[in-house]
Amino acid sequence: MFSPFDIPSGAFTLITDELSAPADFLLHGAVNACIKEHATKARVPGLRAKSESGAGPTVLVLSSSVDLARWKAISSKQNVNLAQHLTNGTVKFVDVACEEGGEMSLSSVFNSISATVGSSSDVLSERLVILDDVSTLEWIGFSPLDIMRFVRALRISCHKANWTFIVRYHVVTPNEVDEQLQQLLGICTYHLDVRPLYSGRSGAVSGEIALHRGAAARQDEVKLIKRSGSLQYRLLDTGPVYFQKGTSEGVL
Amino acid sequence: MSSFKRKDPSKQSNLKSYEGTRVSPASSSTINTSTGISSLDDILGGGLPLSCSLVIAAPDLHSSYGELVQKYWVAEGLACGHRVCVIDDYAEDFLRDLMWYPKSALSVASGATSGGIKEKEGPLGSTFEDEEDEPTPTDRKVKIAWRYEQMKPFQTTVSTPSLTSENYCHVFDLTSRVPTPVVNEKLVSGKLSLLAPGNPNRTGGATMSALRQVEQVLQEQSTVPIRICIPSLGSPATWGDITPSNVLQFLHSLRGLLRKYPHGCASITLAPHLSSDNWSGSGWLQKVGWVTDASLTLAAFSADPALSATFPSHHGIVHITALPSPSTLVAPSDRFSTLRGLASSASGFGGSGENNLAFKCTRKRLIFETLHLDLDGGVSERRTSAPSSTAVELTTATGTSISASAAAKSHDHSQGTCNGHVSSGGPRIDIEFEGPAVPEEKKAVVAGELIAPSPQPETRPKKPKKKVAFFSDRPDVYDF
Secondary structure: OOOOOOOOOOOEEEEEEEOOEOOHHHHHHHHHHHHHHHHHHHHOHHHHHHHHOOOOOOEEEEEOOOOHHHHHHHHHHOOOOHHHHHHOOOEEEEEOOOOEOOEOOHHHHHHHHHHHHHOOOOOOOOOEEEEEOHHHHHHOOOOHHHHHHHHHHHHHHHHHHOOEEEEEEEOOOOOOOOHHHHHHHHHOOEEEEEEOOOOOOEOOOOEEEEEEEOOOOOOOOOOOEOOOOOEEEEEEOOEEEEEEOOOOOOOO | OOOOOOOOHHHHOOOOOOOOEEEOOOOOOOEEEOOOOHHHHHHHOOOEEOOOEEEEEOOOOOOOHHHHHHHHHHHHHHHHOOEEEEEOOOHHHHHHOOEEOOHHHHHHHHHOOOOOOOOOOOOOOOOOOOOOOOOOOOOOOOOOOHHHOOOOOOOOOOOOOOOOOOOOOOOOEEEEEOOHHHHHHHHHHOOEEEEOOOOOOOOOHHHHHHHHHHHHHHHHOOOOOEEEEEEEEOOHHHHOOOOHHHHHHHHHHHHHHHHHOOOEEEEEEEOHHHOOOOEOEOOHHHHHHHHOOEEEEEEEOOOOHHHHHHOOOOOEEEEEEEOOOOOOOOOHHHHHOOOOOHHHHHHOOOOOEOOEEEEEEOOOOEEEEEEOOOOOOOOOOEOOOOOOOOOOOOEOOOOOEHHHHHHHHHOOOOOOOEEEEEOOOOOOEEEEEOOOOOOHHHHHHHOOOOOOOOOOHHHOOOOOOOOEOOOOOOOOOOOO
């Protein structure tokens, strides 16, 4: 699903990022890849009938601040017509932080989502749930306990239905691991760690990514990327360009 | 027959075109509004986009540069004809201090109806007479080594646009105030509204009530861009006891409102005690950066004499926490900002980092510039012997900086030696300039050096500083 990382579908991936190196591009990349794969499979005649019958959304994005204009603009640069997929129900956005009657409640959000996740009968195309992002939910007032319960419940639903689950977490204190991050690390399958360069912003390198195995991963399933040999990337409007550390055009 | 249809550019963007705005160079679906400061517009990538929020953190308790940026924001809004809302209990006092067009521009504009006012541009890109301006290069022609002849002059900031060009980023003068009739007229016509958050006693009450009022304003009309200004978010008088969660929730909800009503934009300055990074545990400013679109810190040097001595011509450092990118993965500022310098490095050599940025407030305006470390001893001269005094800037008992008053005195004497005596409550200090007239830039550096006060200053032997001459009437020609 995630290129160039060969993370298998159905896994729970935790993405951590920092303000100087946000991981928006990974989420956009995952959504667009999922949509493209669904569109490709829908073109196959035998599969099309199956996928159209009563199938729910292929991609479910649960966001603390839904910014549809931005999603559409970025997807269009990557040749995906997100507006069309929104209208035909392939992609669904849910605003987790919206107040219903003055009370913000994650359990009500979970109840409405679990029906969607649990009822999916189409196992042919990959399904994706993204929770973007856990830290903002805590900052705007949700209790950490509620948030962790929500994440755990979602994880179990996704695991049962073999949906890929991605959670994003913002790190504000780079050298410390706070309690919520510790708990998330304890239940994730894979951990994609996006960090800025230690020396600050650069024109050629936007940041670096490392891939770690979480507690639930099986041994030797996926090729990991250590922090010392992390993959560097440069962000362009059409997406990231990856290269091995120290091999960007300016260096060689 | 091909099913591809050629996109018609004229039908492509169905965006409204608002007065006083520009389309962003990065994306045709983003509209930028000017902050009133051309160098800040450059840092943001052309201006603050509509539907975005900008937060300025100004941690220094003794200065009000954050509020100054907000005044520019409001003045620019009034000049462009946008709808402006100021949310503060003391908004009237705030408005009384707004800057306005320079007096010369106003008098000429009232006289001449046709023809633009062409301001002359100095080497640093300043557009009007300013004591920090360099003298014109015709004074002295210096032979430069051939390899440097083609290089452009050293520029630390972007140039200000000329006065009567498009309705974007007007030139304001800090020495002139907005006329009261203008403010009253805007208040009456509804182009300017003052909102008070109200309810400061209930914790969090002020932020909720402010959000409701902002939503009401945004819902009213969408023909003209709406600028929301909060000069001091978190100040106890207006906002009461405010918790970190209140602030983050407010900024998050405000961003949501601006996305819902994309003809609005907001500029907020945090109160000084909210602007430090460890206000609510560590990482506070990072959190603020995540819940807003753009976030800058203006860290003034007022509290730190060592820093103000190291950078005598600047008043503080700018830290960029977040930059707006409402419809692109890469912030337009990365590609288009001249001051940050990332754009030039990316394509060419592909490796250098961004420039350090600082700001200074001159008599007439606020400027954001690139910050460069001087050569040891100052760029104006290279000494062959150790300096006879330490280059620490002393402040007098009254708190005023001595170099500032010395610089003021030095302008009275443009030729020859001049002595300035600064006598106030503190120690007696003599400042002396030797030799022919030195350009303004050097004066600012030289004035920073003081002869250490000694019990008998008159009998001290004065050694002339040996200068290894590298005179340049233009600013330094090396280009970063």
